[in-house]
Amino acid sequence: MSDHTLTVVKRSSKKEKPASDQLVFGKHYTDHMFIMDYEEGKGWYDPRIVPYEPVTLDPAAMIFHYGQTVFEGLKAYRSKENRILLFRPEKNLQRINTSSERLSIPRIDEEQVLEYLKQLIEIDQDWVPSTPGTSLYIRPFVIATEPNLSLAPSKTYKFMIILSPVGSYYAEGINPVTIKVEEKYTRAVRGGTGAAKTAGNYSSAYKAQEVATKEGFSQVLWLDGVEKKYIEEVGSMNVFFKINGEVVTPQLNGSILEGITRLSTIELLRSWGIPVIERQITIEELFQYHKEGALEEAFGTGTAAVISPIGELSWGEHQVVINHRQTGELAKQLYDKLTGIQTGVEADEYGWTIEV
Structure with a gap:
């Protein structure tokens, strides 16, 4: 300067x-x-x-x-x-x-x-x-x-x-939300601006959100913009799934925003000894995991809401209810730990907070 x-x-x-x-x-x-x-x-x-x-x-x-x-x-x-x-x-x-x-x-x-x-x-x-x-x-x-x-x-x-x-970003608070899987509109593609926090990424998402809101959903789950099968983000948040005791989140690929709450969640889970896998995951695969009884929890992470549990996913004619529409134990544990550190209630052993 x-x-x-x-x-x-x-x-x-x-x-x-x-x-x-x-x-x-x-x-x-x-x-x-x-x-x-x-x-x-x-x-x-x-x-x-x-x-x-x-x-x-x-x-x-x-x-x-x-x-x-x-x-x-x-x-x-x-x-x-x-x-x-x-x-x-x-x-x-x-x-x-x-x-x-x-x-x-x-x-x-x-x-x-x-x-x-x-x-x-x-x-x-x-x-x-x-x-x-x-x-x-x-x-x-x-x-x-x-x-x-x-x-x-x-x-x-x-x-x-x-x-x-x-106040709280979502009226639902920590209660699970209903999500529509978006198949028509695209949030971002690799090589575009999806990994940047820039205005157009958000206004171009309004139409899908508008349609989802009219249909009674809180948010949309974005799929990749090329094949429309790989899960990317939920609304303006990163997304996590607990499957058979492991936590899976879409890997950063150039079209997914690298969230600070996402990073903190991964670091917390690994410090607790919970396996976290960053990889591609298809919507079909996720619904199959639910059919097999392996999908235990789902939640979004972001600055505004911190942790936002997902209680129901709707994909075309298919609907799945996750954890009986109840906030999962892991989502609650993460929410309590993150907000506890942020507000000084919990000890910050990670050195994440800075005092003004």
């Missing part, structure tokens, strides 16, 4: 905070936000914490036309001792650089940005809720800002971080 001296401008008066029992995902925002700019030949410059406010962009800004953008999602938690904890934030900043590389966006200095993030949270620390199940959602993102309609990477960018106090 060419200039990384942080400027801080605070709001003259603070916003009214929502009640902790009225928190929904992504509706309320804190008093301040972080911004820094990039210019080709100059690098990242002018890092600043300023009052949360609208951003003014030229109508020709390239983000509007070509979708050159990446983002991240992580959380800050308030412990019973009133400490504010971040869960593996360095992994999110590493991933935003991985995504940026795929979208031809310049890298950020991960260590420096982590310090900026900590300072932003410190300023808005009163917004970190303390009610169980709540947290402060953190959304870092980069947008292309050059006013130019040429089909080429932007020469200017904004990197921003906004903060939002949130």
